[in-house]
Amino acid sequence: MYKDLVSEFKHIYREHGKTTIAARAEAEQAADRISQHGYKNIFFAGSGGSITTIMAFAEIIKRLSDIPAYWEEAAELMVSNYKQLNQDSLVVIMAKTGTMIETVQLSAYCKEHHIPCIGFVMIDDTPVANQVAYKVMLDVESSPIRYLTLYYFVFRLLYNHGDFPDYESFCASLEQLPEALCHVLDAYDETAQGFVERYHEEPFQLWIYSGLNQGEALKYAADIAEELFRQKTQIMNAAEFFHGCLEIADDDTNIILLKSEGPTRVLDERVERFLRKYASKKLVVIDTAQFELPGVDDAYRGYFSPVILNVCIEELITNYMIERTGKSAATRRYYGIVDY
Amino acid sequence: MYKDLVSEFKHIYREHGKTTIAARAEAEQAADRISQHGYKNIFFAGSGGSITTIMAFAEIIKRLSDIPAYWEEAAELMVSNYKQLNQDSLVVIMAKTGTMIETVQLSAYCKEHHIPCIGFVMIDDTPVANQVAYKVMLDVESSPIRYLTLYYFVFRLLYNHGDFPDYESFCASLEQLPEALCHVLDAYDETAQGFVERYHEEPFQLWIYSGLNQGEALKYAADIAEELFRQKTQIMNAAEFFHGCLEIADDDTNIILLKSEGPTRVLDERVERFLRKYASKKLVVIDTAQFELPGVDDAYRGYFSPVILNVCIEELITNYMIERTGKSAATRRYYGIVDY
Known part of the structure; x- marks a missing residue:
């Protein structure tokens, strides 16, 4: 009765998985630059589909590292005036269209307040993509495949921080x-x-x-x-x-x-x-x-x-x-x- | 038609408010001892009525201080093995009966792992009251009045940390x-x-x-x-x-x-x-x-x-x-x- 989703998704996971794994260096280099620059805490921020995708990584960091990590609604983060959110922070956002009002405003807010911000974006040359300090491209079509890039980035950060020595072994699993x-x-x-x-x-x-x-x-x-x-x-x-x-x-x-x-x-x-x-x-x-x-x-x-x-x-x-x-x-x- | 709650509550707020304000030194001394001992982050933990009362204070700390502050389900905190939860942490719990399984286990967990834990308790000489490193008594009868003690404690911590110089002026409002x-x-x-x-x-x-x-x-x-x-x-x-x-x-x-x-x-x-x-x-x-x-x-x-x-x-x-x-x-x- 239902259309065949499985074949379609399998094709996408395999093809887009390959491309995303081939591009792992992009996420890793962003992580390396950020680690070199240094940061005191991490705020994962977004709304809807983006915050619900990245919030798990705040929890992973709390388990594996002593880097303070929070997840926040983007609009709430901008008005809350957290003392902890400052030039020593790292803000992580994810943008599908790169034009959603909250994400555009948050990337502008970070730029204005000199808060380092990394944007995981699906479309280049958007307001968000142009305003973030670091930019990593995500797969446009597949939600599960987008997760891969985030795993590379976060576990590389943890590896750089001395919290996750088994990074390469983890990546071998990630590739599968x-x-x-x-x-x-x-x-x-x-x-x-x-x-x-x-x-x-x-x-x-x-x-x-x-x-x-x-x-x-x-x-x-x-x-x-x-x-x-x-x-x-x-x-x-x-x-x-x-x-x-x-x-x-x-x-x-x-x-x-x-x-x-x-x-x-x-x-x-x-x-x-x-x-x-x-x-x-x-x-x-x-x-x-x-x-x-x-x-x-x-x-x-x-x-x-x-x-x-x-x-x-x-x-x-x-x-x-x-x-x-x-x-x-x-x-x-x-x-x-x-x-x- | 409805019974007269207002007169009853007014009486309680006034009488128990007086007692709680008179006992402010108890909360302040606990805060002072904790500040003197030092801590790197704060976990507010509990479940049901306790976590929903104390979670606001994690948010207040994020706004006013650079002390990392989280709120957590007590049962989840115990199993999650956060690297950030250690002997340099402060765990804040609140206990009504002092016999609820999660809170009893969490206070035991903190004791066993040498994690400083402060318990805001309504009844003394309970499993929770006897296991925490610091103990402050809360009003037994009135939920709004219990909040007062928590305000004294948290804002005193912030004052001690240099984050809230107007503590005395704040207390003048709190008394009202x-x-x-x-x-x-x-x-x-x-x-x-x-x-x-x-x-x-x-x-x-x-x-x-x-x-x-x-x-x-x-x-x-x-x-x-x-x-x-x-x-x-x-x-x-x-x-x-x-x-x-x-x-x-x-x-x-x-x-x-x-x-x-x-x-x-x-x-x-x-x-x-x-x-x-x-x-x-x-x-x-x-x-x-x-x-x-x-x-x-x-x-x-x-x-x-x-x-x-x-x-x-x-x-x-x-x-x-x-x-x-x-x-x-x-x-x-x-x-x-x-x-x-």
Whole structure:
């Protein structure tokens, strides 16, 4: 019934994966220049699809390094006047069009205040691309492949800072990721279609995450389920879930639990035990550990949960939802339609 | 129709306010000892009502100081193995009963790993109270009054660090807060009852916040609306709202916008303009700027948004909701009822 997404995405992951891996030096050289220049803290900033992609890297840095790292809404960062945001900081932004108002303003703000800013951009010669101190090109077409460039950059920064000596070994796993993601496509395709068939008309979805998976939870819940399909959602941290939110969990509530593979997996497992017992009827567990990732070292799997979820959710579920519901970016009622 | 909460709370704010202000030296001495000992970063940690009360202070520190400050779910902090969390850190926790599993474990974790930990506790001689390196007693009965002790502690830390020279002037305003909160009770009482009358059966509420108000938004949405009244909710950052969530906003959706008074107010105002135009029918705006706070310097009002909201929401709305719906902590279906 559904169109064949898997073949299309496989082709893209393989081709664009090659190009992105071939261009790794661009991300590494930016990291090297920044490390040489020095910085005291890092602010990952953005909104919508960009902040939800880069926020996991703030968490990775907190785990591996003593460099203070935050993620921030771009518009909030500009008005908050943080004393910690200054010429010794590094601001990391990601821009799709390079014309979104918040990102344009933030890159201008950084330039004006002499705050070093690196922009991961998909289109060159845009307001954002022209205003940032450092610029790295990202793949235009593929969300999972864009992650690769960010992994190169962040882990190279950590390597330079003495926090991650195994950088080359990590990169060997990273190079296998495009092909590994093709396995994820095969393994999850039918499940994604089943999810859409069953839940495309749910009025409310509760997405539960921990650790690095917050971004992908928020990305789908707010930027896709609400924006495209007008399904109300909530995203909830797995540890916080037990302090209030659990009371809305029951067999009438569609709950999606994103099981992580890193140190926070135990928190997800506790939620799963509860939900299997008390709210299992419309429970969906997306466990990245279920996927074989050939060539990817087990030691690094935990870092890749967001990109695996991105394949399952943004690539497969979202596109099947668009096909099933007839709703899409073209049927929004406010964004790009009315003034505000 | 509703019982008289205002007289009862006024009495408590005045009496317990006096006691708490009289005990300010306890919080200050703890801050002074910690400053003398030194620390490189601060982790505010907890879950439910405690993390949602203290998270605003991480934001305040980011604005006023270069001390790295984070807020974390207690259970997540313990498993995440942050390199940044070590003997040079300060962990700040708040405990109501002092027996909640996450807080007990976190205070034990800190003790075992020699991480300095300060516990703001309501009951002495509990597992938490006995395990923390520093201990400060909080008012047992009144949530808004507990905030006072936290303000003394955090602003004293900032003063000691050279980040907030106006500490004494700030304290003069802080001392006026209990009486000012009595004005808030008077000013908001009727509105709170009207809110409950109109929205006590809403199946879904969207709470929008910025800056320091995140904690009070999450506290009510998850810990009260969901936990006690089984109303589904979402909380959404005002800047992020425009990147997806806006598409669910309409006249059928109950939306509560918390307008802040600090630098992020402009973000709330942008949301308000949008909602007044496209989703005004069930829109509720709680604007802390509407309240007179006699004796409180305008320069400090912005810091007090969370405690003002606490009076409006946790004190008034919550208790009227309990009265109106007959639901309460006693009618929960999982927490304290079943095993998980």
